[in-house]
Amino acid sequence: MNTKVKIAGVEFKNPVMTASGTFGSGMEYSDFVDLSKLGAVVTKGVAAKPWAGNDTPRIAETYGGMLNAIGLQNPGIDTFIERDLAFLKDYDTKVIVNVCGKTVEEYLEVVERLGHEKRVDLLEINVSCPNVKEGAIAFGQDPKALSHITKEIKKKAVQPVIMKLSPNVTDIALMAKTAEEAGADAISLINTITGMKIDIYRKKFALANKTGGLSGPAIKPVAVRMVYQAAHAVSIPVIGMGGIGNAEDALEFIMAGATAVAIGAMNFVNPYATVETIEGIEAFMKSQGVEDIGQLIGAVN
Amino acid sequence: MTGKAGENSIMEKKKVTAIIRRQEQIAEDIYDLWLETDLCMEAKAGQFVSVYPPDGALLLPRPISICKIDKNAGLIRLVYRAVGNGTRIFSGMHSGHKLEILGVLGNGFPIEKADEKSVFVMGGGIGIPPMLQTVISLQERSKAKNINAVLGYRNERFLMDEFSMHCLAYAATEDGSYGTKGNVMDVLREHSLRADVIFACGPMPMLRAIKEFSAQNGIEAYISLEERMACGVGACLGCVCKTKEIDAHSKVNNSRICTDGPVYYAPDVEI
Numbered sequence: 001m002n003t004k005v006k007i008a009g010v011e012f013k014n015p016v017m018t019a020s021g022t023f024g025s026g027m028e029y030s031d032f033v034d035l036s037k038l039g040a041v042v043t044k045g046v047a048a049k050p051w052a053g054n055d056t057p058r059i060a061e062t063y064g065g066m067l068n069a070i071g072l073q074n075p076g077i078d079t080f081i082e083r084d085l086a087f088l089k090d091y092d093t094k095v096i097v098n099v100c101g102k103t104v105e106e107y108l109e110v111v112e113r114l115g116h117e118k119r120v121d122l123l124e125i126n127v128s129c130p131n132v133k134e135g136a137i138a139f140g141q142d143p144k145a146l147s148h149i150t151k152e153i154k155k156k157a158v159q160p161v162i163m164k165l166s167p168n169v170t171d172i173a174l175m176a177k178t179a180e181e182a183g184a185d186a187i188s189l190i191n192t193i194t195g196m197k198i199d200i201y202r203k204k205f206a207l208a209n210k211t212g213g214l215s216g217p218a219i220k221p222v223a224v225r226m227v228y229q230a231a232h233a234v235s236i237p238v239i240g241m242g243g244i245g246n247a248e249d250a251l252e253f254i255m256a257g258a259t260a261v262a263i264g265a266m267n268f269v270n271p272y273a274t275v276e277t278i279e280g281i282e283a284f285m286k287s288q289g290v291e292d293i294g295q296l297i298g299a300v301n
Numbered sequence: 302m303t304g305k306a307g308e309n310s311i312m313e314k315k316k317v318t319a320i321i322r323r324q325e326q327i328a329e330d331i332y333d334l335w336l337e338t339d340l341c342m343e344a345k346a347g348q349f350v351s352v353y354p355p356d357g358a359l360l361l362p363r364p365i366s367i368c369k370i371d372k373n374a375g376l377i378r379l380v381y382r383a384v385g386n387g388t389r390i391f392s393g394m395h396s397g398h399k400l401e402i403l404g405v406l407g408n409g410f411p412i413e414k415a416d417e418k419s420v421f422v423m424g425g426g427i428g429i430p431p432m433l434q435t436v437i438s439l440q441e442r443s444k445a446k447n448i449n450a451v452l453g454y455r456n457e458r459f460l461m462d463e464f465s466m467h468c469l470a471y472a473a474t475e476d477g478s479y480g481t482k483g484n485v486m487d488v489l490r491e492h493s494l495r496a497d498v499i500f501a502c503g504p505m506p507m508l509r510a511i512k513e514f515s516a517q518n519g520i521e522a523y524i525s526l527e528e529r530m531a532c533g534v535g536a537c538l539g540c541v542c543k544t545k546e547i548d549a550h551s552k553v554n555n556s557r558i559c560t561d562g563p564v565y566y567a568p569d570v571e572i
Contacts (some may be wrong), residue, residue, distance in 0.1 A: 024536035028560070031314045031534070046539075050552040057531040064358045066531060073538045075552035084391035163303070216360050268532045269360045271316055271403070 002292045003278075005039070005259050007237045008160030008185035010121050012039035012094055012260060015293060016250065016278045019241045019264030020045055020098035020124060020164070021070065025084035025241055026091070032271035037278060042262060043084060045100035045126045048109040050076040054131060060197045060206035064244070065218030066265055067195050069131040069209035072100050075115050082083040085119050094121040096162065100129065104149055108156050115158035123159050125149070128166030128191035140166040143178040146221045150182035160185035160189055162239065165230070167193050167219075172226045173233035180234040185293040188262065189241035190223045191229055215265040217243040224256050231257025231298060247280025265274075312343040312405060314534055321398045322376060328459040331427070332392045333368075334379045340404045341377045344370045346412060346434040347500075347525055348563050350377065350404035351533040354387035355394075362403050363387045364530050364559070366502065368430035368460075369437065370483035396511050406533050407563045410500045410523055412438050412445075418497035419447035422468070423485050423511065425503025426455065431525060433460055435500050436467045449494060453485040453503065475523065486510050496520060500564075505572060512567040522567040535560030543571035 003014040018039040020025025023029055026041040029035045035041055074080070080097075088095050097120050101107035107125065114120050114153060114295045127140035139145045149162055164178040165172065167190035179187050192213025197206035223242020241257030244250050245266030253261045266273045281293070290296060319338035327333045340350065344367050351362030369378035383392040384406070391400070412435065420439065424432035429452050439445050450470040452461060456478055464470035471488045472480035481488045485507060501511050502525035515522035528540035541555040546566065548556045556562060556570070 022532070022537060028532070028534045028536035032316070044536075052553040052555060053538065053541070054538075056541060057529040058541070059361075059531045059537075060533065061359065061361050064360070066360055068537070068539060070538050073541070073551065073553065073555060075550070079552050217357075265360065267532075268362075268537065271532075271534070 001282065001296070003282060003285070005293060005297075007041050007239070007259055008122065010094060010160065011117075014278050014281070015041045015254065015260040016274055016281070017096065017239065017260055017262040018042050018267065018274060019262035020126065021138055022264040022267050025080070025087060027084070027087050029267065029271060033275050035088075037275050038093045039260060040094035040096050040121070041088060042096040042124060043080070043098055044074060045072050045098040045129065046074050046077055046080045046110060047072065047100050048050040048077055048106045050074065050079070055208035060212065062195070062197055062214065063218065065214050065216035066268075067197055067207060067214055068192070068210035069207045069212035071131045072129055074100070077110050078170070081113065081117060085117055089119055095119055096122045096124050096166070098124045098126050100126040104152050107149065107153060111153055111157050113301065115156070120159055122162055122186075123157055124162040124164050124188060125153055126164050128164050129210055130166070130168060130192060130194045130211065137166055137168065140175070141169055143174060146175060146178050147182040150179055150184050154183035162186040162188050164191055165189040166191050167222060167226055173229045176230035176233045180236050184236060186237045186239060187230060187234065188241065190219070190242045192228050193219050194220065205209070215243065217245060217266075220249060224252050227258050228256040229255050244277070245269060245286055247277050250277050250281060251284060251296065254293070254296050255298070259297055307359060313408065315340070315403065316401060316403045319400050319402050321394055321396055321400060323396055324394065326392070327380070328457045330383050331459050332381055332383060332452055334381065334391065335376050336379065336400065336402065337375055338377060338402065339375070339401070341370050341372055341375055342406045345409040346438040347410035347431055347502075348397075348405045348407045349431075349563065350379070350402045351406060351530070352379070352391060353401040353403070354388060354390050355400065359387050361531055362533060363391075364406070364527070364533060366431035366525070367434055369434050382427045403533055408561065410435050410525070410564050412442060414521060414523065415498045415500075416438055416444040417446060419449075419495070420445050420498045420500065421494065421496040423450050423451045423483055423499060423501040423503065425453040425507040428501070428503030428507070428525070429460055431502050432500065433463055433472055436464060440467050449496065451485045451488050451494070453507065454479070471518055486514065489514070499523065501525065509572055515567055524565050524567050524570075525563045526558050526565060526570065526572070527563060530559050533559050545569055545571060
């Protein structure tokens with residue numbers, strides 16, 4: 001039985017990854033999960049300099065989901081390389097580093113620094129965080145801006161580039177095609193859906209940032225639909241995410257056209273979710289007589 | 302620095318199934334829950350567990366501080382307020398029911414800081430429960446010179462009798478129905494109480510008052526903070542507090558309450 005998948009020439013032992021921002025750099029979850037079992041660890045977004053993020057409260061639970069407005073707090077690229085990447089050297093898994101910035105130049109600075117790091121297998125460019133005012137989503141909602149930043153990053157990047165797309169757009173297929181035409185090696189989606197919660201007793205927003213990104217099972221049908229649309233619009237690989245918590249969820253995305261999948265908010269619900277999903281996919285393949293995971297990718301048309 | 306709060310627990314965190322051994326209501330909306338779990342062996346005063354609501358639509362575990370640890374019986378005790386949809390479900394559960402919990406989380410109170418010193422253990426409202434194990438641990442260590450508990454209630458008292466079994470316990474009630482009328486700071490003034498060290502958990506205005514009071518009086522204060530949490534293990538950066546200095550982990554003035562707290566040396570945090 002083969003569960004290996006390939007994205008931009010990089011081979012993953014299985015199609016299950018972590019979603020950026022929900023798993024740190026793996027350190028915090030290594031009590032629960034053998035990181036070497038994962039297809040890849042996708043690290044929390046890292047910028048050129050440390051970012052303090054938003055005020056608290058940054059988290060609010062909603063029915064079947066959660067809102068977050070962390071605001072891309074991160075320790076900056078220096079600490080990330082010295083500490084987080086060094087930590088990952090001990091594990092036999094692929095490393096995808098999520099990159100964020102306020103300007104194109106800031107993204108490029110991080111991309112260039114990571115070019116020297118052999119431990120980094122791919123870059124994921126965050127142009128879809130809804131919780132920061134500058135950068136991020138500003139590049140992910142306008143096809144021209146997306147095209148520009150993708151081209152600039154491709155000029156400097158040593159590793160293959162995944163553009164992480166926002167669901168907060170009218171036409172996801174257009175954004176997917178735009179990224180592909182600008183040279184992206186793969187796309188990942190969906191980032192969180194912008195939402196809001198109001199605390200009626202305090203007459204206040206539940207989040208200090210007012211709005212936040214909705215994630216969790218509540219968004220899964222939207223994510224499956226968008227992954228399906230994006231996968232049919234492009235020929236580059238698609239990494240699917242949005243509310244995945246088990247093998248059944250993951251297989252929906254794979255059959256919709258995702259070459260790999262990522263688990264995000266559901267790590268908080270079940271810290272063992274990644275490994276259980278891998279085991280569940282294997283069990284499904286065995287019971288259904290599927291020899292190669294490739295037979296399932298885009299199986300539903 | 303003399304006063305840094307306790308180091309991170311190096312114990313492995315786990316998600317486990319705990320069995321409810323007993324639950325009763327002890328005051329309005331306040332529930333006393335005893336859980337059988339191996340996590341009790343690793344737990345210490347001031348740490349917490351996160352309890353998953355047995356409802357798939359309520360995703361996030363509810364962080365609840367540990368009120369008492371009984372290693373012989375294999376139990377941890379949680380005393381919590383039923384305030385939202387998750388804790389209300391817990392409050393309706395009975396002996397024999399199972400709950401998924403994540404633990405043991407957080408650093409806990411550095412009780413060794415009270416060695417050879419007199420200590421106030423201060424709790425306000427639903428911040429009172431973790432102070433019970435703190436008093437018990439201080440008493441077991443038997444190195445503190447003097448232990449006083451100062452408890453602040455809205456009106457109805459709970460756990461007060463148990464504190465009194467371990468130390469001298471003072472109370473304040475907002476309505477004056479028992480003890481000092483007012484809050485925990487009013488108790489200190491009324492009885493002219495003095496201490497070298499304070500361990501405290503309670504609402505933010507109380508913790509701010511303690512931070513200020515301790516700074517003015519040269520008292521070493523350790524305060525337990527809370528914030529909305531998601532992962533509970535330091536990955537998501539949801540539950541941060543502002544720190545005076547740049548935090549060693551985050552490289553900004555933010556510390557992760559779930560992992561580097563919840564207990565902080567008061568001068569280290571901006572609250």
